[in-house]
Structures are given as C-alpha cells and as structure tokens.
Amino acid sequence: MSDKDQKDSAPKFQPPYGGAIVHITNPHQHHGYRHMVAWCVSLGATSREYILGEIEKAKKAEADAETIYQVHKESEHRPGEWITVADLRLSNPEAADQVQRYVDAMVDYEERMAAYHKRPTPPRQNSYTLTFPASVSVVVQAPTLAAAYAALTPREDTSGHEIKQADPHIPGTMRIELDRAHGTLIATDDPKHQQPPAERRAPLSV
Incomplete structure (x- = not known):
C-alpha cells in the first residue's frame, strides 16, 4: 500500500x-x-x-x-x-x-x-531484477524453414546487445520456460539482500 x-x-x-x-x-x-x-x-x-x-x-x-x-x-x-x-x-x-x-x-x-x-503494517514491496536460464520455443508462420530462421536471426542494437526480432510481416508466437531453480539476482532495493555487483551475480534461493 x-x-x-x-x-x-x-x-x-x-x-x-x-x-x-x-x-x-x-x-x-x-x-x-x-x-x-x-x-x-x-x-x-x-x-x-x-x-x-x-x-x-x-x-x-x-x-x-x-x-x-x-x-x-x-x-x-x-x-x-x-x-x-x-x-x-x-x-x-x-x-x-x-x-x-x-x-x-x-x-x-x-x-x-x-x-x-495498531493495525498490521502491510509488507514493503521491493523491486528485484532476476535472470534465469530459459528454454525458448517459437512458433513462426513462414513460407519456408529458411524464412522462419531468417525472421529470428539475431542482430545488434545501438547498445551492442544482441536481440531477436521477428519479421513484422510474419505472424508468430513465442513461449519462454524459466528454470526457477537456477535464478540469479542482479539488482534489488530490498535491504535484506545486499545488492551484488554485476560481475559477481549471486545465486537466487527459491
């Protein structure tokens, strides 16, 4: 609240x-x-x-x-x-x-x-940035298998990060499955968890 x-x-x-x-x-x-x-x-x-x-x-x-x-x-x-x-x-x-x-x-x-x-105090809402190993399944509507792969070919954005972007002219859906057991905490404002440096990411206990 x-x-x-x-x-x-x-x-x-x-x-x-x-x-x-x-x-x-x-x-x-x-x-x-x-x-x-x-x-x-x-x-x-x-x-x-x-x-x-x-x-x-x-x-x-x-x-x-x-x-x-x-x-x-x-x-x-x-x-x-x-x-x-x-x-x-x-x-x-x-x-x-x-x-x-x-x-x-x-x-x-x-x-x-x-x-x-005297009422119970609502718990503080913290922010957590997490990463997970993920299995990504993509369904792409394309005329050929080569075109489907081409629609998802990685390219670099202006910041140098690789991104995958489907061809806007080819409809598709994506499914991502997260491995919760191997999550990693990147950043948080929760005072109970020391914020780990980016180069030393701490494993997440779930």
Missing part, C-alpha cells in the same frame, strides 16, 4: 461544528482539555496559537479537565475562576450539549486513530 493510500484510509475527524478549520485533536497538544477546545471552536476561534495558549494556562493552573475558560481576573463575578462545562450547563444547557457533542467526536476520533495505528 502506498503512502497516499495509507493516508486516504486513515480515520477522519468529523466534528459537529467548526467547519474546515485546523482542529486540535492530538492528545499531546490538548492534554485532555477537550472541553476547552470545544468551547473555543464554538466561539469561532480559528487560531491554534490562541487555543493552545489557553490550554497551557489551564494546565499550569491544574484546572479541572472539563474546564472551558477562565473568568477575567478583573471581572466582578467569580474573577479568575475556571468555569467548567457543568457550570455552563446550569446557565446554558443547549451550549453545554453542543460542547459535549464536540468532545464526544474528539474521543471517538482518538479511539479510531489508536485502532488504526
């Missing part, structure tokens, strides 16, 4: 609100303050730096995990106090339910991601 296919198959976060903003779903970033993330997003906050800054302040203050924000220190009502989703539910149950739905989506996503990372 390619890296692209793996990314395409990875779980997607599906929040109940917030649109296409960059959501903070990594536990190592939100430190368990999911309700605070949900609250900030519900207010339209799109700045990761702002949300992470609020989380850091709550973490340093050892605020409750269900904290959603801190009352301004100059406020006349509960100055500096950390407000939880339970407090919010007393004054605005609908908003509290909305925050909880976002938190539930975060938890679900984290569980799916954990299961995704």
